[in-house]
Amino acid sequence: MVKDMTGRKKRELPAYIRGRLSLDELLASRRVFQLVYEQGPLTQGEASEALGLSQGTCNLHFQRLEYDGLLRALRLQPEGRGPGRPSCHWELVREQNASLGLVFDPPHVFVQLEDFAATPLLSLDASLRACRRSEKIGEKVCVLVERAMAEVRTRRLTLRNAFAALPGVLDPASGAVKRAVNFPALEGLDVAGLMQTRFQIPTLAHSLGAAYYYGEAVDIPANSTALVIYWDLGLGFAFGRNRQLLTVQGGDEGGRTISELGHISIDAEGPPCHCGERGCIEAYAGGWVLLQKYAQQGASSLEALVALGQAGHPGFRRTLREISHLLGRHLAGAVQLFGVTEVRITGPLAPLFNYGRKAFFAGLAEIIGLHRSSGVQVQVTADSKARLLAGATRAARRAYIYPDEFNRLSRLSITLQGQRLAGN
Ligand SMILES: [Zn+2]
Structure with missing residues (x-):
């Protein structure tokens, strides 16, 4: 038995899937997942045609993604076909998967929990005015994230990842604040490191601009x-x-x-x-x-x-x-x-x-x-905190579903060291 980040027990991946999908094929699961995210619900046949994989391989990917809680099968009895084999559609499990958006907009920090249907489930904020050093800011953030995690447990969600939007000049590899520019206490803050150590939440720290961009992108x-x-x-x-x-x-x-x-x-x-x-x-x-x-x-x-x-x-x-x-x-x-x-x-x-x-x-x-x-x-566009927070959680979902989108260009060296599935 392994435990996930919320402390719930997690079954191990069944041996027949582990034995039949190599590491490369596990990476291919992400392509299946992306296809369902973009075009779902999909049948096994539709997915195999779109991706050029055999139906058997697609089926293994679907089962693996179902085991991971990302997809579920809708077994439909098609009309007019008599008692034949039911057709099965695979769809994204939107309401049980969630991401966290963290927005550092001095002198405030905002934390928003959203499910994969883009429904905001909890929004929190704290003032950073009294903070003089990044450690103090880290503590404030942890208090908010702690509360968000309690909500995750109450709702029995699977929290996939977080996205932190920060002002200033960031280290391109870690996302730590190199130069805080307009809010000196942020200097040195490594949110991604903090979230990983304290909560085991895979976190991408990126520019405030990314949250603004994704907030606007919808329109x-x-x-x-x-x-x-x-x-x-x-x-x-x-x-x-x-x-x-x-x-x-x-x-x-x-x-x-x-x-x-x-x-x-x-x-x-x-x-x-x-x-x-x-x-x-x-x-x-x-x-x-x-x-x-x-x-x-x-x-x-x-x-x-x-x-x-x-x-x-x-x-x-x-x-x-x-x-x-x-x-x-x-x-x-x-x-x-x-x-x-x-x-x-x-x-x-x-x-x-x-x-x-x-x-x-x-x-x-x-x-x-x-x-x-x-x-x-x-x-x-009128300045809207709601839009900015929605932008941060949208960026988080994209970072989970399309990890390359953020890595490919801005962090070339990391991508070259080998791809990995977000969340693993
Ligand atoms: Zn300047």
């Missing part, structure tokens, strides 16, 4: 390439295609992810940034810069900044136009490179973008021309 037309700009204390960017996050590993030693575009220097002599460099896009347009500049006009919070813009403060409106113009110019290359047709602006400062919209397009057009820039749709 972004399929087959289009989108840029999600999240504007809060910092300024972050996430690109996605066909509702999947695009990630690349950059050329410098530690590797960079696209979310760090906010910390790409556009002027070596530019204003100093919290990250230690000069002239980052964020050093012109991040919320913290605006708070510094407009403190004397009574802007003491991001909400107050939005109010200042709405009140029509002339100097501030001019600043917003300048920032938007600069964004348009400096994002134009990426817009062209990735073929972006949809731009979403989100985060607490997103409403301010409306005052700079024209300037943004003017900046874009200066670099890529009027024709290309007019093909880009820009939408401002």
Whole structure:
């Protein structure tokens, strides 16, 4: 008997499956699982045709996935076929499988438990204001996760994994916070390590941008390439295609992810940034810069900044136009490179973008021309915590079902060391 992470006893995989599926074939189970996730419910015949596997092999995969609690068989008696063999459809067990989304949105941390039907089952949050060090933040997170685990046990769920969305500059391999930038206490926080050691929950720690992206992706037309700009204390960017996050590993030693575009220097002599460099896009347009500049006009919070813009403060409106113009110019290359047709602006400062919209397009057009820039749709999305949390849990499900989606590009070295099934 082995026990799973909730302490429940788990039967061993039956010997006839273990004996007949090699390790490579166990990896192929994931393809069967993905097919059912995308197109299910499916019959054995449909799956074998789609994947080019024999029906017998498909059947073993189905049984293994059923044993794992991921799929179940619906035995249907087809009409008009008499008492023949019942046909059997396989479907995803959505309501008993769950993921956790953790969102670090300073000064708060949010934890959401969601099942595979995307139903939120529990949402928790805590303030990190009093935390001075990452250990303290870790303790706060553990208290919330502890409560979520209690819910998992009460509902008799199988918790598959977690996704943690973090701001700042992350270590590309571990997801630990390398440079916290706007919330120093996060420095050094290794959520994935903590979740593994304390709760044995496989966790992927990734950029806050991933949660923003997946939160928006639901409303972004399929087959289009989108840029999600999240504007809060910092300024972050996430690109996605066909509702999947695009990630690349950059050329410098530690590797960079696209979310760090906010910390790409556009002027070596530019204003100093919290990250230690000069002239980052964020050093012109991040919320913290605006708070510094407009403190004397009574802007003491991001909400107050939005109010200042709405009140029509002339100097501030001019600043917003300048920032938007600069964004348009400096994002134009990426817009062209990735073929972006949809731009979403989100985060607490997103409403301010409306005052700079024209300037943004003017900046874009200066670099890529009027024709290309007019093909880009820009939408401002109201800042919604619910959307952000749903984005984090959606990212968690995708990380479980498509582990390669996050590994393939941003963590090439890990992928080369060998694939493994998430959760194992
Ligand atoms: Zn910077």
